[in-house]
Amino acid sequence: MRHHLYKSIALILVILFAGCEILGPDSDPGEENLISVPEGFAPIPIPTHNPVTPAKVELGERLFFDPVLSRDGTVSCASCHFPEVAFADPRTLSVGVDGKTGLRNSPTLVNIAYQKLFFWDGGALTLENQIFGPLQDPNEMDADLNEILQRLNDDASYVEGFSAAFDDVPTLQTLTQAIAAFERTIRSGGSRYDEYINGDASALSAQEIRGLDLFNGKAGCNTCHSGFLLASDTFENNGLEFANSDSGRARITQDPNDFAKFKVPSLRNVVMTGPFMHDGRLASLEAVLDHYNAGGTGSRGQNPVIVPLGLTDDEKNDIIAFLGALSDESIMIGLEQ
Amino acid sequence: MKAFSTLLLLPLFVVALLLTGCDSTVTGEGETTTVTLFLQPVFDGAPLSSDLSTVYDLNGTAISFTSARMYISEIELVKADGSTVPFETEPITVPAKDANDNDITHTVTDKIVLVKHDLGTHKYVLGDVESGEYTGVRYKVGIAGTTNRVDASQVPANHPLAKQTDRNNHWSWSAGYQFVRVDGLVDSDSDGTPDEVWETHLGTANFLTDVESSLDFDLTDEEAVDVHIMLDYKSLMQDVDLSDPDQRLCHTADNLPVANKVGSRISSSLMLHGVHESTGSGH
Numbered sequence: 001m002r003h004h005l006y007k008s009i010a011l012i013l014v015i016l017f018a019g020c021e022i023l024g025p026d027s028d029p030g031e032e033n034l035i036s037v038p039e040g041f042a043p044i045p046i047p048t049h050n051p052v053t054p055a056k057v058e059l060g061e062r063l064f065f066d067p068v069l070s071r072d073g074t075v076s077c078a079s080c081h082f083p084e085v086a087f088a089d090p091r092t093l094s095v096g097v098d099g100k101t102g103l104r105n106s107p108t109l110v111n112i113a114y115q116k117l118f119f120w121d122g123g124a125l126t127l128e129n130q131i132f133g134p135l136q137d138p139n140e141m142d143a144d145l146n147e148i149l150q151r152l153n154d155d156a157s158y159v160e161g162f163s164a165a166f167d168d169v170p171t172l173q174t175l176t177q178a179i180a181a182f183e184r185t186i187r188s189g190g191s192r193y194d195e196y197i198n199g200d201a202s203a204l205s206a207q208e209i210r211g212l213d214l215f216n217g218k219a220g221c222n223t224c225h226s227g228f229l230l231a232s233d234t235f236e237n238n239g240l241e242f243a244n245s246d247s248g249r250a251r252i253t254q255d256p257n258d259f260a261k262f263k264v265p266s267l268r269n270v271v272m273t274g275p276f277m278h279d280g281r282l283a284s285l286e287a288v289l290d291h292y293n294a295g296g297t298g299s300r301g302q303n304p305v306i307v308p309l310g311l312t313d314d315e316k317n318d319i320i321a322f323l324g325a326l327s328d329e330s331i332m333i334g335l336e337q
Numbered sequence: 338m339k340a341f342s343t344l345l346l347l348p349l350f351v352v353a354l355l356l357t358g359c360d361s362t363v364t365g366e367g368e369t370t371t372v373t374l375f376l377q378p379v380f381d382g383a384p385l386s387s388d389l390s391t392v393y394d395l396n397g398t399a400i401s402f403t404s405a406r407m408y409i410s411e412i413e414l415v416k417a418d419g420s421t422v423p424f425e426t427e428p429i430t431v432p433a434k435d436a437n438d439n440d441i442t443h444t445v446t447d448k449i450v451l452v453k454h455d456l457g458t459h460k461y462v463l464g465d466v467e468s469g470e471y472t473g474v475r476y477k478v479g480i481a482g483t484t485n486r487v488d489a490s491q492v493p494a495n496h497p498l499a500k501q502t503d504r505n506n507h508w509s510w511s512a513g514y515q516f517v518r519v520d521g522l523v524d525s526d527s528d529g530t531p532d533e534v535w536e537t538h539l540g541t542a543n544f545l546t547d548v549e550s551s552l553d554f555d556l557t558d559e560e561a562v563d564v565h566i567m568l569d570y571k572s573l574m575q576d577v578d579l580s581d582p583d584q585r586l587c588h589t590a591d592n593l594p595v596a597n598k599v600g601s602r603i604s605s606s607l608m609l610h611g612v613h614e615s616t617g618s619g620h
Contacts, residue, residue: 047440049432049491116438123511125434126488132500132509145502172500176490233438251590252511254541 034335035113038189039198041228044113050128050177052184054335055165060182061334062161063175068151070141072097077134077179080106086331087186088273092280096140103246105280107265108273110331113184116233120262120278123252127183128176145172185335188268188328189228196325204325211322214315219292221319223305224264230326231266238262239296239306240277248278259301269331271324285323289316369465370556372424373615374412375563376461378405378454381571387457389521392531395571398580399524401531404504405454405570406518408497410447410484411477412463414564415551417470424448424463429496433487434512443483451497451506452568460563468556471612474564478603479516479545486512508540508588515540517599519570523579535585537577537599544589544600550609561615572606573599 034052035044046052063069067076080094081087087109093101104120112118117125124130134140135148152158152170159169166174193212195203204212215221224232235249237260249258262278276282282291291297293316295308311319378385380393385405392399413421426448433443450461479485484498489507492499498514500507507514517539522531556562576598577584587595 045440047432048442119510122438123508125438125486125512126432126440126490128432129488129490132490132507136505136509145500149502171494172502173491173494247590254543254590254593 035185035187036332036335037187038194040194041187041189042114044184044187046113046184047126047128050181052181052335053165055161056178056181057185057335059161059165060178060180063179064182068155069135069143069148070097071143071147075141080134080140081109083331083333086110086188086269086272086328088269089280090274092275092283094140096134096137097142100139102137102139103244104278105275107263108269109183109186110188110269111229111266112186114229117263121249121252122235122263127180131176131179149175182333186331186333188331190328190330190332191268192325192327193322194328205321207318207321208325209322210315211318211320211325214311214319215322218315219309219311219319220305221267221292225267229266230268232264234264235261236264236303237299237301238277238292239299239302240281240291241297241299243279243281246279257301260299261301267323268326269328271327285320286316289319368468368557370468370559371465371561371615372414372463372556373561373563374409374450374461374463375565376409376450376452376454376459377565377567378459379567379569379571382569385454385570387455389455392529393571395574395577395579398578399529399531400521400535400579402455402519402521402570404518404520405452406504406506406515407452407454407478407568408480408506408514408516409450409452409476409478410480411475412448412450413475414466414471415473415475415549417472417553421475422466424466426464429493429498431487431491431498433483435483435486441483443487445484445487445496445498447484449480449484449497451501454568463564466556468559470553470555470557472553473549473551474566474609475547475549477545477547478607479540480514481542481545485514485540485542489514505538508538511540511590513540516544516546517573517603519574519599523585525582533585535579537574537587537595538589539587539596539600539603540589544596544603546600546603548604548607550607552609552612554612556612559614562612563615564609565611565613567608567610569606569608573602576602 033043033046037044064077067073067079069076075097080089082089089106092105094106095101107120112127118127118130119133124133135143149170152175162168162170162174165178168174192203224234224236226232235258242260247259249261250256274284276288282288289311292306293309293311296302296306389401389403392401411423413423415421425446428444428446430442430444433441435441448463487498489498489500505515506518515538517537520534520536523533523535524531525533577595579585584595586592589596
């Protein structure tokens with residue numbers, strides 16, 4: 001009898017302590033990951049509070065391409081993240097409302113779901129929260145959040161879309177969740193380089209293979225650009241001349257050791273995502289190779305790993321040829337494929 | 338039979354005990370008193386108007402305010418025996434990043450107050466405390482630790498940490514909350530009329546400020562009290578020369594000299610000047 005008493009008390013304790021625990025808004029560890037990934041890629045990380053659903057992704061895609069989110073209705077997310085160039089921006093600096101420009105070039109959004117921190121300086125902690133950056137920047141979409149929510153709530157088709165996706169009206173929470181859910185589906189891993197590392201030795205030309213060897217060897221590009229994204233979750237000072245008072249990561253951390261450090265970008269589709277560097281200052285891959293081959297400019301805080309490489313013109317061409325093999329002409333978006 | 342009754346009652350007793358434990362309000366053997374924070378905004382001792390066109394003299398420069406906001410957190414009353422009584426609220430669990438930038442969920446139970454003096458709101462209900470003798474108040478200006486690394490976009494809209502729609506309380510370009518947000522217009526051409534924007538936005542752990550004020554008060558006979566704290570915005574801004582264009586814009590990291598001038602004044606610009614019977618409802 002005493003044994004049963006202990007068991008019933010234990011059961012009550014379990015039930016009551018479970019009742020005191022407040023679970024996350026969308027906690028569902030059994031949620032199926034609906035986003036397919038290329039061979040060799042890790043599963044797309046999906047936050048438990050924002051599970052992917054077809055309705056949410058569809059809504060997010062519509063919002064991504066809709067200039068209704070900007071102050072004057074002229075600029076959408078896609079205005080600076082062009083699908084035809086791997087969701088990057090071919091202009092040196094991205095252009096916002098009234099033709100204003102900021103300090104930086106818009107980075108590619110391809111495979112954005114794998115990133116830990118967002119913006120060139122890692123200032124945004126989550127994909128959902130980063131949406132406020134361009135949305136509210138006076139040089140980008142310059143949106144008044146109340147006004148944006150009012151517009152969406154006044155649009156019956158959006159009200160219907162939010163209801164289908166969230167069983168809720170447009171709010172800051174649902175707006176950011178929808179766009180982030182769509183952005184997580186932008187992915188790419190179908191390049192000839194992928195075919196090569198997945199076993200097709202004929203996928204790369206002899207020049208491209210020489211370039212790959214240089215990339216991983218004499219040039220040492222893989223010191224920072226590695227893994228299936230050819231990137232790293234770090235911020236580095238690659239020896240560019242300091243410009244526009246943009247202190248990069250140091251602006252976020254207030255750590256002088258982070259002066260002029262910027263996120264190491266993925267090199268996938270790099271042929272499509274120029275101009276290069278955080279402010280688009282280098283127009284071509286040739287200019288990028290020249291910068292690294294010269295060992296940077298010796299600017300304040302330059303990472304000591306940036307040293308003169310001694311690459312010949314032929315070797316630089318080999319590396320550029322290899323970088324071309326990182327292009328994927330069929331970048332995936334949405335839940336299809 | 339008696340033993341059987343005891344067995345039946347024991348689980349019920351445990352249930353009652355644990356349900357009491359789930360209650361977020363402070364309970365004790367004695368009576369409780371509802372405490373409201375009355376944060377009175379002043380400029381050089383005179384009430385700060387929520388009329389945004391009101392002009393003030395800051396060290397000889399005419400200025401006005403469009404924003405006068407501040408986060409106050411980890412508020413505690415200090416009891417006569419030296420122990421402290423914190424205030425808690427309905428927990429929220431939201432996405433956040435840990436110190437290594439890993440995704441986590443974080444539960445916030447602290448009663449956080451977002452002061453909105455520019456909207457004319459001054460009173461904030463903190464909760465109930467056990468009656469007794471107290472000797473002071475402690476709190477932080479700002480948001481500490483992981484709570485300052487939550488995803489503001491995912492905080493329920495009615496919570497003070499939620500992304501505000503009227504003006505930023507959380508940087509859109511960086512992690513964390515704006516602990517202090519004061520801005521307005523400044524007279525740039527010496528005609529007495531404020532005409533250019535000034536902005537002072539403080540945040541990050543470097544500017545998290547502990548404030549402690551001593552004052553003996555007895556909550557034995559009161560059902561509800563207001564803790565009166567005066568916030569003097571002139572005192573807060575007194576070291577900043579807004580006639581200097583280089584001191585007009587400060588978003589913490591982009592103008593650390595001004596950030597340090599304001600940050601060092603936070604504690605001394607807040608004064609506890611009384612605990613009185615409550616005069617009305619708060620937010």
